[in-house]
Amino acid sequence: MERLVKAIKGSRSLAVLTGAGISTLCGIPDFRGPQGLYKQPDAERIFDIDWFDRDPSIYYRGCRSLVYGLKDFTPGPVHKALKHLEDIGKLAGIATQNIDMLHQKAGSSVVYEVHGSPLLHHCRGCGNEATFSEICTMLEGKDASFVPRCPECGSAYKPDITFFGEALPEEAFRAAQHLAATADVMIVLGTSLTVFPAAGLPVATLHSGGKVFIVNAQPTSLDAQAIAHYPDLLEFAQAASSI
Ligand code: APR
């Protein structure tokens, strides 16, 4: 990874795009990898807004441990390496597709969650707000298909995670686009680059003359335009942590 380490050291505005692959190192399954969540039948309904409004128990059953067990997960080697790069003043910011809040838990301070986050939930009926911990309390001791509901109108609480069929959080995505377009180096970590517009962020870096490096076990559609594609996220974490 010498070329990547040299690019990090020489960068004046380094950006990173992360995906579910970096959190598999923390025990959280990804979506499209060999053991990915989407290998289960009907799994793509879990984060689909139409299915949520039809039957919110599909999401709550599918995510009970993945989302509401997040308090049991801790940041992994890639999260910690990115915190280190920020500490030595080398990292302008992180755009993440992940909703596990592990970058914040690792101490990173410039994190744009382009697919939202479960930190807040809102009632589908009246917009009533509930925090992640309030929802976790409502779920405690309940069976897998339990749906937390608004005390005012009885509608289901939905996490502020971007579901398929919903628009991305505007402010976060605009900030991520700016980060990508002004980066001279963008490192793509642990994402299949299959879900747009997030997957288009590295292209913004290329369009403004920046370089892209990809670290991902599986090939991606951007490999040919990257300076280099490496398979091993652990190797990246070790290399970045030694800068
Ligand atoms: N080392 C290297 N690569 C890994 C590792 C690992 N330990 N574990 C997983 N990967 C790679 C997989 O090969 C896969 O290509 O990480 C990638 C994860 O890709 P996805 O599962 O598609 O996750 P992601 O790209 O983040 O998904 C994007 O899709 O479902 C939606 O909104 C959801 O944010 C998510 C979006």
Ligand code: ZN
């Ligand atoms: Zn309500």
